[in-house]
Amino acid sequence: MTEQPKKYAELPLLDADGLHRVPNRLYLLLLLLLxxxxxxxxxxxxxxxxxxxLGWIYPQSADFVRACLICLPVLLVFAALTQRVPYDKKLRRGRAKKFWFFIWRHSKWLLLPVVAVDLYWTISHLPPFVALNAPWLLLAPLFLVLALAWLLSSKKLPLVFAEWPEDKEQADSKNEQASS
Incomplete structure (x- = not known):
């Protein structure tokens, strides 16, 4: 019997700005960490x-403050993600390219320690008999382990974090030079 080749959905690999699409798992990871x-x-x-x-998830207020401090670098990654658009003077979007690109380029190395510290902190602060009294609290460590494994094994993330959109004016001038 001959095997039929697999058919994949016709999903575009690049977004509207010509960059690799940000994986949905990265958005889920940001939601988990935030x-x-x-x-x-x-x-x-x-x-x-x-x-x-808030007391159901963080019984002590110090736990909540520590959790907010642990995931503070993720806010920088989230802000860099929102700035990952080409600078366009007409639309007034895409400012401070060098700063946000620096953050974006090192996002994987910002996310890895945050996930590891969050995993350690979450496991070490689980209440006794958590499986009997509050089993939903075991979901966060499970998802954090999966997130850590995905961050370490993903082949697409380095491609996504290495790209940054060009400014519209620079892209237009490059196109004009290429056509002449």
Missing amino acids: RPYICWLLTLTLPADQRSM
């Missing part, structure tokens, strides 16, 4: 009498 800030925002949106939700 969970203290997300919980904080969710708590702020609740009515005053229901604001004990």
